[in-house]
Amino acid sequence: MPAMTIKLFEGRSVEMKRELAEAITRETCRVLGCGPEAVDIIFEDVKKENWATAGKLWSDR
Amino acid sequence: MPAMTIKLFEGRSVEMKRELAEAITRETCRVLGCGPEAVDIIFEDVKKENWATAGKLWSDR
Amino acid sequence: MPAMTIKLFEGRSVEMKRELAEAITRETCRVLGCGPEAVDIIFEDVKKENWATAGKLWSDR
Amino acid sequence: MPAMTIKLFEGRSVEMKRELAEAITRETCRVLGCGPEAVDIIFEDVKKENWATAGKLWSDR
Amino acid sequence: MPAMTIKLFEGRSVEMKRELAEAITRETCRVLGCGPEAVDIIFEDVKKENWATAGKLWSDR
Amino acid sequence: MPAMTIKLFEGRSVEMKRELAEAITRETCRVLGCGPEAVDIIFEDVKKENWATAGKLWSDR
Numbered sequence: 186m187p188a189m190t191i192k193l194f195e196g197r198s199v200e201m202k203r204e205l206a207e208a209i210t211r212e213t214c215r216v217l218g219c220g221p222e223a224v225d226i227i228f229e230d231v232k233k234e235n236w237a238t239a240g241k242l243w244s245d246r
Numbered sequence: 247m248p249a250m251t252i253k254l255f256e257g258r259s260v261e262m263k264r265e266l267a268e269a270i271t272r273e274t275c276r277v278l279g280c281g282p283e284a285v286d287i288i289f290e291d292v293k294k295e296n297w298a299t300a301g302k303l304w305s306d307r
Numbered sequence: 308m309p310a311m312t313i314k315l316f317e318g319r320s321v322e323m324k325r326e327l328a329e330a331i332t333r334e335t336c337r338v339l340g341c342g343p344e345a346v347d348i349i350f351e352d353v354k355k356e357n358w359a360t361a362g363k364l365w366s367d368r
Numbered sequence: 369m370p371a372m373t374i375k376l377f378e379g380r381s382v383e384m385k386r387e388l389a390e391a392i393t394r395e396t397c398r399v400l401g402c403g404p405e406a407v408d409i410i411f412e413d414v415k416k417e418n419w420a421t422a423g424k425l426w427s428d429r
Numbered sequence: 430m431p432a433m434t435i436k437l438f439e440g441r442s443v444e445m446k447r448e449l450a451e452a453i454t455r456e457t458c459r460v461l462g463c464g465p466e467a468v469d470i471i472f473e474d475v476k477k478e479n480w481a482t483a484g485k486l487w488s489d490r
Numbered sequence: 491m492p493a494m495t496i497k498l499f500e501g502r503s504v505e506m507k508r509e510l511a512e513a514i515t516r517e518t519c520r521v522l523g524c525g526p527e528a529v530d531i532i533f534e535d536v537k538k539e540n541w542a543t544a545g546k547l548w549s550d551r
Binding site: 436475478479480481482483484485486488489 | 531
Protein backbone atom coordinates (compact mmCIF):
# COMPACT_ATOMS: atom_id res chain seq x y z
CA MET A 186 0.00 0.00 0.00
CA PRO A 187 2.58 2.58 -0.61
CA ALA A 188 1.08 5.04 -3.07
CA MET A 189 3.58 7.34 -4.75
CA THR A 190 3.42 10.40 -6.92
CA ILE A 191 6.50 11.50 -8.79
CA LYS A 192 6.52 14.97 -10.29
CA LEU A 193 9.17 15.40 -12.95
CA PHE A 194 9.87 17.69 -15.86
CA GLU A 195 7.85 17.03 -18.97
CA GLY A 196 9.74 15.21 -21.68
CA ARG A 197 10.96 12.09 -19.93
CA SER A 198 10.48 9.08 -22.19
CA VAL A 199 8.15 6.17 -21.55
CA GLU A 200 11.25 3.97 -21.43
CA MET A 201 12.63 5.97 -18.51
CA LYS A 202 9.30 5.85 -16.66
CA ARG A 203 9.04 2.10 -17.26
CA GLU A 204 12.52 1.50 -15.89
CA LEU A 205 12.04 3.86 -12.97
CA ALA A 206 8.70 2.34 -11.96
CA GLU A 207 10.26 -1.10 -12.06
CA ALA A 208 13.31 -0.10 -9.99
CA ILE A 209 11.39 1.89 -7.37
CA THR A 210 8.86 -0.90 -6.94
CA ARG A 211 11.62 -3.48 -6.50
CA GLU A 212 13.46 -1.36 -3.91
CA THR A 213 10.24 -0.55 -2.06
CA CYS A 214 9.31 -4.22 -1.76
CA ARG A 215 12.80 -5.11 -0.61
CA VAL A 216 12.89 -2.43 2.11
CA LEU A 217 9.29 -2.56 3.32
CA GLY A 218 8.75 -6.27 2.81
CA CYS A 219 5.56 -5.85 0.81
CA GLY A 220 4.38 -7.49 -2.39
CA PRO A 221 4.82 -5.63 -5.71
CA GLU A 222 1.06 -5.48 -6.35
CA ALA A 223 0.81 -3.17 -3.32
CA VAL A 224 2.95 -0.48 -4.95
CA ASP A 225 1.17 2.19 -6.96
CA ILE A 226 3.16 4.92 -8.74
CA ILE A 227 1.78 7.92 -10.61
CA PHE A 228 4.04 10.15 -12.67
CA GLU A 229 3.06 13.78 -13.15
CA ASP A 230 4.71 15.62 -16.03
CA VAL A 231 5.40 19.24 -15.13
CA LYS A 232 6.15 21.92 -17.70
CA LYS A 233 9.20 24.05 -16.91
CA GLU A 234 6.95 27.11 -16.91
CA ASN A 235 4.94 25.49 -14.10
CA TRP A 236 7.83 24.85 -11.72
CA ALA A 237 9.62 27.60 -9.80
CA THR A 238 12.58 27.36 -7.46
CA ALA A 239 13.88 30.38 -5.57
CA GLY A 240 11.07 32.43 -7.09
CA LYS A 241 12.14 31.80 -10.67
CA LEU A 242 10.41 29.64 -13.26
CA TRP A 243 12.61 26.92 -14.70
CA SER A 244 11.59 28.06 -18.20
CA ASP A 245 13.34 31.37 -17.47
CA ARG A 246 16.71 29.87 -16.57
CA MET B 247 -14.57 22.01 3.49
CA PRO B 248 -13.79 18.62 2.26
CA ALA B 249 -11.39 19.08 -0.65
CA MET B 250 -10.99 16.05 -2.88
CA THR B 251 -8.72 15.04 -5.70
CA ILE B 252 -9.65 12.11 -7.89
CA LYS B 253 -6.99 10.65 -10.14
CA LEU B 254 -8.44 8.53 -12.91
CA PHE B 255 -7.36 7.23 -16.29
CA GLU B 256 -7.50 9.74 -19.11
CA GLY B 257 -10.48 9.36 -21.39
CA ARG B 258 -13.42 9.54 -18.99
CA SER B 259 -16.15 11.70 -20.50
CA VAL B 260 -17.35 15.02 -19.13
CA GLU B 261 -20.72 13.38 -18.59
CA MET B 262 -19.17 10.81 -16.26
CA LYS B 263 -17.29 13.49 -14.34
CA ARG B 264 -20.45 15.58 -14.05
CA GLU B 265 -22.43 12.65 -12.67
CA LEU B 266 -19.64 11.53 -10.37
CA ALA B 267 -19.11 15.03 -8.93
CA GLU B 268 -22.83 15.32 -8.29
CA ALA B 269 -23.09 11.91 -6.61
CA ILE B 270 -19.98 12.26 -4.45
CA THR B 271 -21.02 15.72 -3.29
CA ARG B 272 -24.49 14.48 -2.38
CA GLU B 273 -23.11 11.51 -0.40
CA THR B 274 -20.50 13.66 1.32
CA CYS B 275 -23.10 16.16 2.49
CA ARG B 276 -25.36 13.38 3.69
CA VAL B 277 -22.64 11.67 5.72
CA LEU B 278 -20.76 14.68 7.05
CA GLY B 279 -23.71 16.98 7.42
CA CYS B 280 -22.13 19.83 5.49
CA GLY B 281 -23.55 22.09 2.79
CA PRO B 282 -22.79 21.31 -0.88
CA GLU B 283 -20.92 24.58 -1.43
CA ALA B 284 -18.28 23.28 1.01
CA VAL B 285 -17.35 20.38 -1.26
CA ASP B 286 -14.58 20.93 -3.79
CA ILE B 287 -13.57 18.15 -6.20
CA ILE B 288 -10.68 18.18 -8.66
CA PHE B 289 -10.30 15.43 -11.27
CA GLU B 290 -6.83 14.62 -12.53
CA ASP B 291 -6.60 12.73 -15.82
CA VAL B 292 -3.70 10.29 -15.80
CA LYS B 293 -2.27 8.71 -18.94
CA LYS B 294 -1.84 4.94 -18.77
CA GLU B 295 1.87 5.42 -19.40
CA ASN B 296 2.01 7.54 -16.22
CA TRP B 297 0.47 5.01 -13.85
CA ALA B 298 2.29 1.88 -12.68
CA THR B 299 1.05 -0.90 -10.43
CA ALA B 300 3.31 -3.74 -9.33
CA GLY B 301 6.16 -2.05 -11.19
CA LYS B 302 4.44 -2.18 -14.57
CA LEU B 303 2.99 0.72 -16.54
CA TRP B 304 -0.69 0.30 -17.39
CA SER B 305 0.13 1.15 -21.01
CA ASP B 306 2.22 -2.05 -21.13
CA ARG B 307 -0.54 -4.40 -20.04
CA MET C 308 -8.00 2.80 -10.63
CA PRO C 309 -9.45 5.95 -9.33
CA ALA C 310 -7.25 7.07 -6.43
CA MET C 311 -8.79 9.70 -4.21
CA THR C 312 -7.60 11.92 -1.41
CA ILE C 313 -10.13 13.64 0.79
CA LYS C 314 -8.91 16.45 3.02
CA LEU C 315 -11.33 17.22 5.82
CA PHE C 316 -11.25 18.91 9.19
CA GLU C 317 -9.77 16.88 12.00
CA GLY C 318 -12.30 15.34 14.32
CA ARG C 319 -14.53 13.36 11.97
CA SER C 320 -15.29 9.97 13.48
CA VAL C 321 -14.19 6.63 12.11
CA GLU C 322 -17.88 5.82 11.62
CA MET C 323 -18.28 8.79 9.28
CA LYS C 324 -15.17 7.86 7.32
CA ARG C 325 -16.34 4.24 7.07
CA GLU C 326 -19.73 5.30 5.75
CA LEU C 327 -18.28 7.90 3.40
CA ALA C 328 -15.71 5.50 1.94
CA GLU C 329 -18.44 2.96 1.34
CA ALA C 330 -20.79 5.46 -0.31
CA ILE C 331 -18.17 7.11 -2.52
CA THR C 332 -16.84 3.75 -3.66
CA ARG C 333 -20.33 2.55 -4.54
CA GLU C 334 -21.14 5.71 -6.52
CA THR C 335 -17.78 5.65 -8.28
CA CYS C 336 -18.26 2.07 -9.42
CA ARG C 337 -21.79 2.84 -10.59
CA VAL C 338 -20.75 5.87 -12.65
CA LEU C 339 -17.41 4.68 -14.01
CA GLY C 340 -18.30 1.03 -14.35
CA CYS C 341 -15.28 -0.22 -12.44
CA GLY C 342 -14.95 -2.84 -9.75
CA PRO C 343 -14.78 -1.75 -6.09
CA GLU C 344 -11.29 -3.15 -5.57
CA ALA C 345 -10.07 -0.50 -8.04
CA VAL C 346 -11.11 2.37 -5.77
CA ASP C 347 -8.56 3.67 -3.29
CA ILE C 348 -9.46 6.48 -0.88
CA ILE C 349 -7.15 8.25 1.55
CA PHE C 350 -8.52 10.65 4.16
CA GLU C 351 -6.29 13.45 5.38
CA ASP C 352 -7.25 15.08 8.68
CA VAL C 353 -6.49 18.80 8.64
CA LYS C 354 -6.30 20.94 11.77
CA LYS C 355 -8.29 24.16 11.61
CA GLU C 356 -5.07 26.09 12.19
CA ASN C 357 -3.70 24.50 9.00
CA TRP C 358 -6.51 25.53 6.67
CA ALA C 359 -7.06 29.10 5.48
CA THR C 360 -9.79 30.49 3.26
CA ALA C 361 -9.79 34.13 2.16
CA GLY C 362 -6.48 34.58 3.96
CA LYS C 363 -7.87 33.63 7.36
CA LEU C 364 -7.18 30.46 9.34
CA TRP C 365 -10.30 28.51 10.25
CA SER C 366 -9.08 28.38 13.85
CA ASP C 367 -9.43 32.18 13.95
CA ARG C 368 -13.07 32.30 12.89
CA MET D 369 11.95 23.60 2.26
CA PRO D 370 8.48 24.75 1.88
CA ALA D 371 7.15 22.86 -1.14
CA MET D 372 3.97 24.28 -2.61
CA THR D 373 1.46 23.19 -5.19
CA ILE D 374 -0.95 25.71 -6.61
CA LYS D 375 -3.93 24.41 -8.56
CA LEU D 376 -5.53 27.06 -10.72
CA PHE D 377 -7.79 27.23 -13.74
CA GLU D 378 -6.10 26.55 -17.05
CA GLY D 379 -5.37 29.65 -19.08
CA ARG D 380 -3.31 31.77 -16.71
CA SER D 381 -0.39 33.33 -18.58
CA VAL D 382 3.26 32.58 -17.96
CA GLU D 383 3.64 36.23 -16.95
CA MET D 384 1.12 35.78 -14.14
CA LYS D 385 2.81 32.59 -12.94
CA ARG D 386 6.21 34.28 -13.05
CA GLU D 387 4.98 37.23 -11.00
CA LEU D 388 3.07 35.00 -8.57
CA ALA D 389 6.02 32.67 -7.99
CA GLU D 390 8.23 35.66 -7.31
CA ALA D 391 5.78 37.29 -4.88
CA ILE D 392 4.93 34.12 -2.96
CA THR D 393 8.59 33.20 -2.62
CA ARG D 394 9.44 36.67 -1.32
CA GLU D 395 6.61 36.62 1.25
CA THR D 396 7.43 33.07 2.33
CA CYS D 397 11.07 33.96 2.97
CA ARG D 398 10.06 37.10 4.87
CA VAL D 399 7.62 35.26 7.15
CA LEU D 400 9.48 31.99 7.68
CA GLY D 401 12.99 33.42 7.61
CA CYS D 402 14.25 30.96 5.01
CA GLY D 403 16.37 31.49 1.91
CA PRO D 404 14.64 31.71 -1.50
CA GLU D 405 16.39 28.61 -2.84
CA ALA D 406 14.43 26.60 -0.26
CA VAL D 407 11.09 27.52 -1.84
CA ASP D 408 9.72 25.21 -4.50
CA ILE D 409 6.42 25.99 -6.25
CA ILE D 410 4.56 23.82 -8.74
CA PHE D 411 1.56 25.15 -10.65
CA GLU D 412 -1.09 22.70 -11.80
CA ASP D 413 -3.41 23.89 -14.57
CA VAL D 414 -6.91 22.54 -14.08
CA LYS D 415 -9.55 22.49 -16.83
CA LYS D 416 -12.92 23.88 -15.80
CA GLU D 417 -14.47 20.52 -16.65
CA ASN D 418 -12.16 18.94 -14.05
CA TRP D 419 -13.12 21.15 -11.12
CA ALA D 420 -16.44 20.91 -9.31
CA THR D 421 -17.78 22.99 -6.45
CA ALA D 422 -21.11 22.22 -4.80
CA GLY D 423 -21.43 19.21 -7.09
CA LYS D 424 -21.31 21.24 -10.28
CA LEU D 425 -18.49 21.40 -12.83
CA TRP D 426 -17.18 24.91 -13.44
CA SER D 427 -17.53 24.30 -17.18
CA ASP D 428 -21.30 24.02 -16.63
CA ARG D 429 -21.73 27.39 -14.93
CA MET E 430 -10.21 29.12 -7.17
CA PRO E 431 -6.57 28.68 -6.60
CA ALA E 432 -6.17 25.82 -4.12
CA MET E 433 -2.76 25.59 -2.51
CA THR E 434 -0.95 23.10 -0.35
CA ILE E 435 2.17 24.16 1.49
CA LYS E 436 4.37 21.45 2.97
CA LEU E 437 6.74 22.77 5.58
CA PHE E 438 8.77 21.42 8.47
CA GLU E 439 6.82 20.70 11.62
CA GLY E 440 7.21 23.32 14.32
CA ARG E 441 6.19 26.53 12.56
CA SER E 442 3.97 28.60 14.84
CA VAL E 443 0.34 29.43 14.25
CA GLU E 444 1.40 33.08 14.09
CA MET E 445 3.68 32.34 11.14
CA LYS E 446 0.98 30.37 9.34
CA ARG E 447 -1.56 33.13 9.97
CA GLU E 448 0.79 35.78 8.55
CA LEU E 449 1.83 33.60 5.61
CA ALA E 450 -1.76 32.72 4.67
CA GLU E 451 -2.67 36.41 4.76
CA ALA E 452 0.32 37.48 2.65
CA ILE E 453 0.02 34.72 0.05
CA THR E 454 -3.71 35.34 -0.34
CA ARG E 455 -3.14 39.08 -0.82
CA GLU E 456 -0.42 38.54 -3.44
CA THR E 457 -2.47 35.89 -5.25
CA CYS E 458 -5.49 38.19 -5.52
CA ARG E 459 -3.29 41.06 -6.73
CA VAL E 460 -1.61 39.01 -9.45
CA LEU E 461 -4.54 36.85 -10.61
CA GLY E 462 -7.27 39.43 -10.08
CA CYS E 463 -9.47 37.12 -8.03
CA GLY E 464 -11.38 37.70 -4.81
CA PRO E 465 -9.84 36.51 -1.50
CA GLU E 466 -12.67 34.07 -0.78
CA ALA E 467 -11.49 32.10 -3.83
CA VAL E 468 -8.13 31.32 -2.25
CA ASP E 469 -7.82 28.14 -0.22
CA ILE E 470 -4.55 27.23 1.51
CA ILE E 471 -3.73 24.04 3.39
CA PHE E 472 -0.54 23.71 5.42
CA GLU E 473 0.96 20.28 5.88
CA ASP E 474 3.43 19.85 8.74
CA VAL E 475 6.21 17.44 7.80
CA LYS E 476 8.50 15.80 10.34
CA LYS E 477 12.20 16.02 9.50
CA GLU E 478 12.35 12.22 9.53
CA ASN E 479 9.73 12.24 6.75
CA TRP E 480 11.56 14.52 4.33
CA ALA E 481 14.64 13.47 2.38
CA THR E 482 16.78 15.48 -0.01
CA ALA E 483 19.65 13.90 -1.92
CA GLY E 484 18.71 10.56 -0.38
CA LYS E 485 19.22 11.73 3.18
CA LEU E 486 16.56 12.37 5.82
CA TRP E 487 16.63 15.88 7.26
CA SER E 488 16.56 14.36 10.75
CA ASP E 489 19.99 12.85 10.00
CA ARG E 490 21.70 16.11 9.07
CA MET F 491 13.81 18.00 -9.68
CA PRO F 492 11.81 14.95 -9.27
CA ALA F 493 9.64 15.62 -6.22
CA MET F 494 8.04 12.53 -4.72
CA THR F 495 5.44 11.84 -2.10
CA ILE F 496 5.12 8.37 -0.66
CA LYS F 497 2.02 7.55 1.33
CA LEU F 498 2.44 4.49 3.50
CA PHE F 499 0.82 2.98 6.54
CA GLU F 500 1.77 4.56 9.84
CA GLY F 501 4.27 2.60 11.84
CA ARG F 502 7.18 2.20 9.44
CA SER F 503 10.45 2.80 11.25
CA VAL F 504 12.85 5.64 10.61
CA GLU F 505 15.41 3.02 9.58
CA MET F 506 13.10 1.81 6.80
CA LYS F 507 12.44 5.35 5.59
CA ARG F 508 16.16 6.12 5.65
CA GLU F 509 16.98 3.06 3.58
CA LEU F 510 14.07 3.59 1.20
CA ALA F 511 14.93 7.25 0.60
CA GLU F 512 18.52 6.28 -0.14
CA ALA F 513 17.56 3.49 -2.53
CA ILE F 514 14.90 5.42 -4.43
CA THR F 515 17.20 8.42 -4.82
CA ARG F 516 20.00 6.21 -6.15
CA GLU F 517 17.70 4.48 -8.67
CA THR F 518 16.14 7.78 -9.76
CA CYS F 519 19.55 9.34 -10.46
CA ARG F 520 20.67 6.24 -12.35
CA VAL F 521 17.60 6.15 -14.60
CA LEU F 522 17.02 9.87 -15.14
CA GLY F 523 20.65 10.93 -15.11
CA CYS F 524 20.15 13.66 -12.52
CA GLY F 525 22.18 14.57 -9.45
CA PRO F 526 21.03 13.33 -6.02
CA GLU F 527 20.48 16.84 -4.67
CA ALA F 528 17.67 17.20 -7.23
CA VAL F 529 15.63 14.41 -5.62
CA ASP F 530 13.15 15.39 -2.92
CA ILE F 531 11.08 12.73 -1.14
CA ILE F 532 8.31 13.29 1.39
CA PHE F 533 6.81 10.38 3.33
CA GLU F 534 3.24 10.66 4.53
CA ASP F 535 2.19 8.32 7.33
CA VAL F 536 -1.41 7.20 6.89
CA LYS F 537 -3.47 5.61 9.67
CA LYS F 538 -5.27 2.42 8.69
CA GLU F 539 -8.56 4.10 9.57
CA ASN F 540 -7.76 6.75 6.95
CA TRP F 541 -7.17 4.42 4.02
CA ALA F 542 -9.95 2.54 2.25
CA THR F 543 -9.75 0.06 -0.59
CA ALA F 544 -12.86 -1.41 -2.19
CA GLY F 545 -14.96 0.77 0.10
CA LYS F 546 -13.56 -0.74 3.29
CA LEU F 547 -11.22 0.91 5.79
CA TRP F 548 -8.01 -1.02 6.37
CA SER F 549 -8.61 -0.76 10.14
CA ASP F 550 -11.73 -2.89 9.63
CA ARG F 551 -10.01 -5.79 7.92
